[in-house]
Structure formats: structure tokens, C-alpha cells
Amino acid sequence: MDMSLRIIGDPVLRRECPAVSAFDEELQERIQSMYQCMVEEEGIGLAAPQVGNLEQLLVIGIPQDDDSLRLKAFLNPEILAVRGECVMEEGCLSIPGIRADVSRPARIQLKWQEPDGSEAKAWFEDLEARVLQHEIDHLKGILFIDRLSPEERTQLQPAIRRLQEQHGTLDA
Numbered sequence: 001m002d003m004s005l006r007i008i009g010d011p012v013l014r015r016e017c018p019a020v021s022a023f024d025e026e027l028q029e030r031i032q033s034m035y036q037c038m039v040e041e042e043g044i045g046l047a048a049p050q051v052g053n054l055e056q057l058l059v060i061g062i063p064q065d066d067d068s069l070r071l072k073a074f075l076n077p078e079i080l081a082v083r084g085e086c087v088m089e090e091g092c093l094s095i096p097g098i099r100a101d102v103s104r105p106a107r108i109q110l111k112w113q114e115p116d117g118s119e120a121k122a123w124f125e126d127l128e129a130r131v132l133q134h135e136i137d138h139l140k141g142i143l144f145i146d147r148l149s150p151e152e153r154t155q156l157q158p159a160i161r162r163l164q165e166q167h168g169t170l171d172a
């Protein structure tokens, strides 16, 4: 399976992902491959379109106090409610080297399906809420730079252009 990282300008990053309906062996393999890719790239979250798969699947790996990683997969996630607002610096494996402060809700209530298809619902906060919102955006074809002001985006444009030239994903 080709799990190479897709870089901004690749059209797969701008598509809306259909829901996952088959909770089969192949899905478990894709989840494991995504964990592997995320850990190798030293990311704390990864969404399926970032490795070229259009499906509502994301994984997170938040470092814990004991330095271990808490790996978790979310299928068909849906934000049910949000609370508060906070600004945090974000980066993205698909936009390497570029970081910016992004304002998002501080807490989210999420419903999703586990890798076995069972349904789950919970509140998330802090870094976990941040990463989940960033990755859920990916499933809708939204990148974190879309959430910046037009002025901030204009400022980043030369760096993004260089990145796209480097990776051969410059828009026509």
C-alpha cells in the first residue's frame, strides 16, 4: 500500500471523505499503517487523505507524561458540541515547515466509531481537542491555513509556493 505523505497542492487534500462502512481486516491494516506513518514522521495526528486515502479515518498519538504515546483511531468522527475558544500554534505534516497560531474551540464533544465499528461519544480538551479538530478538518478537505486571516495567508503564500515547487504540487 502506498502510504506516502501528500503535500499541499495535491488535490486529494481538498476532497471530502466518504464515511467508512466496512470495519474489516483491511481497515485494521490501514489503521496500523497510519500509526506507523505518523510515528515515523513524528506527527501527533494524521488523517487518511494525507496518505492518499479518501475515507473518514484519522489517528492521533499524543505524548503522555511518561513519554509513551497514546495511539487512537477515530472513524466517521462528528463534532456534536463545542465550548470556549483558544489559540494554539499548529503545524501539519502536509505543509512541512509552516506553523501559525490558529483559534479554535477549546473543548469538543465528539461521536465516532471505533475500529470494530462500535459507537462512542466523549468530550475532549487541551491538545487532544486541538489535534482532533485539525484532523477532522482534513476529512472535509480543509487545511489549517484556511482558518487564518486573509492577511496571514498572504504572508505565508511565498513559503507555501516554495514548498509546492519543491514537491511538484504547484497548482496550474
Ligand SMILES: [Zn+2]
Pocket (backbone or CB within 6 Å): 091, 092, 093, 094, 134, 138
Ligand atoms: Zn494536518
